[in-house]
Amino acid sequence: MMLESEAAVHEAHERMTAASAGIVSPLRDVRGGPAFYTRAPGGVLVEVSHRR
Template identity: 40%
Template structure:
């Protein structure tokens, strides 16, 4: 069985879609219902559906995690988000053996960006995955 998609509730579908496209490489596939829903495609075949909900409530620790293979890419993404004036950006820190950071989005979801550790990379290869972010 393969995961098909994730559907996330956000108060502003257009803003969340633009943020994910601009900073995380997602492509907008379609919007529906006066931008009440958007379907985005990301690296590795992941599909995100964003659905408008004026006041979504997520648990404090709920988050979306992005892994990259290179520590420099983590630092570059942090610098990119800081230069863009993204609020809710944590400092760079060590997360499970490599650099990483968190970003609390204005649309209510916590994002994590971290380096894929050698152990995670080996487990991913054994599972037959590619090394896309």
């Protein structure tokens, strides 16, 4: 899932972490922008990111 800004990725990570929403990885720089991974319903791995 590509978000519109770096701030949006950071905000999504904070909200999901606070809600114990199944974050799989810490927030980090991946291929030129912030990203993290989580699991969607059904166990599908989802990358949440933004590219500079």
